[in-house]
Amino acid sequence: MHTNTNLNTNTGTGTGTGTGMDTGSDTGSDTAVDPATAPGYVHGYSRHEARRLGDQADTLAALLHTGTAYPAGSRVLEMGCGVGAQTVHLLASSPGAHIVAADISADSLDRARARVTAQAPGARVEWRRADVFDLPFAEGSFDHVFVCFLLEHLGDPGLALAGLRRVLRPGGTITVIEGDHGSAFFHPASAYADAAIAGQVRLQSAAGGNALIGRQLQPLLAGAGYGDIVVGPRTVYADRTRPALVEGFTRDTFIAMIESVRADALAAGPVTPADWDRGMADLRRTAEDGGTFHYTFFKAVAVKG
Numbered sequence: 057m058h059t060n061t062n063l064n065t066n067t068g069t070g071t072g073t074g075t076g077m078d079t080g081s082d083t084g085s086d087t088a089v090d091p092a093t094a095p096g097y098v099h100g101y102s103r104h105e106a107r108r109l110g111d112q113a114d115t116l117a118a119l120l121h122t123g124t125a126y127p128a129g130s131r132v133l134e135m136g137c138g139v140g141a142q143t144v145h146l147l148a149s150s151p152g153a154h155i156v157a158a159d160i161s162a163d164s165l166d167r168a169r170a171r172v173t174a175q176a177p178g179a180r181v182e183w184r185r186a187d188v189f190d191l192p193f194a195e196g197s198f199d200h201v202f203v204c205f206l207l208e209h210l211g212d213p214g215l216a217l218a219g220l221r222r223v224l225r226p227g228g229t230i231t232v233i234e235g236d237h238g239s240a241f242f243h244p245a246s247a248y249a250d251a252a253i254a255g256q257v258r259l260q261s262a263a264g265g266n267a268l269i270g271r272q273l274q275p276l277l278a279g280a281g282y283g284d285i286v287v288g289p290r291t292v293y294a295d296r297t298r299p300a301l302v303e304g305f306t307r308d309t310f311i312a313m314i315e316s317v318r319a320d321a322l323a324a325g326p327v328t329p330a331d332w333d334r335g336m337a338d339l340r341r342t343a344e345d346g347g348t349f350h351y352t353f354f355k356a357v358a359v360k361g
């Protein structure tokens with residue numbers, strides 16, 4: 057199963073003019089804005105989710121972007137750019153690259169353009185509305201492809217990787233970053249917290265995605281025809297001696313993500329509201345004094361031979 061909405065829209069090139077950070081204001085509705093674009097997309101397109109993606113990217117920038125820098129003048133496709141949370145870090149590491157940032161959601165692209173304008177003044181990005189299953193780019197038209205937290209939401213990630221391989225030039229690279237919720241363990245341990253996380257994994261699976269995809273990157277890339285595949289774990293470990301990670305990752309990224317699916321998780325069952333709330337309380341406990349939290353992302357780099 058995959059989405060294919062036959063999009064082919066160039067939304068222009070943005071030139072940043074402002075300064076400062078904008079991870080979404082609290083004014084306005086927190087409901088989904090652009091629901092028709094990626095049916096089943098488990099996190100939705102709310103203002104709250106936009107802020108969570110920003111917190112996640114900023115907190116993990118050093119961990120996830122280290123080793124990724126593209127030469128000046130190279131053409132880079134960032135597929136599934138969302139609200140631009142990773143785009144600003146790509147721009148910081150590769151200021152001379154020509155970045156084409158694409159997503160299926162027009163609303164997310166608008167937010168991405170605003171974020172880049174605010175955080176990367178003067179940066180030039182070409183914004184494209186596109187479905188990864190129907191890429192509006194010529195064969196071999198990119199030197200590099202960058203994909204972060206996209207495959208986990210797709211029904212057929214192998215097909216998506218094959219399509220991205222088509223638009224890469226021979227010798228070009230793809231970089232893929234994904235999480236794996238099976239890597240979440242913490243202290244104090246809690247069966248209720250485990251059950252709440254398992255509920256999110258089931259929801260994502262029911263929506264056609266896979267929250268455990270990090271461990272599959274090597275076989276997925278090999279199956280899509282890539283060579284020279286190197287996959288490495290990128291681990292986040294947070295305790296009170298690392299307060300920025302406790303706040304930015306444990307609370308604002310991971311716990312916020314599980315919390316945001318409460319209604320859907322309870323509707324899907326079998327967890328009861330009382331057990332789910334206890335699971336969330338136990339998860340929050342891991343971000344307090346004496347608590348610890350561990351999660352591993354996987355970063356892969358591969359080549360189109």
Ligand SMILES: C[S@@+](CC[C@H](N)C(=O)[O-])C[C@H]1O[C@@H](n2cnc3c(N)ncnc32)[C@H](O)[C@@H]1O
Nearest residue numbers: 094109136137138141159160161187188204205
């Ligand atoms: C979890 S967000 C990640 C955004 C960004 N890469 C980041 O790390 O902050 C996943 C993004 O994938 C996009 N998406 C989902 N299905 C897609 C598809 N078929 N084609 C293109 N983008 C898609 C969603 O609209 C969303 O913006």
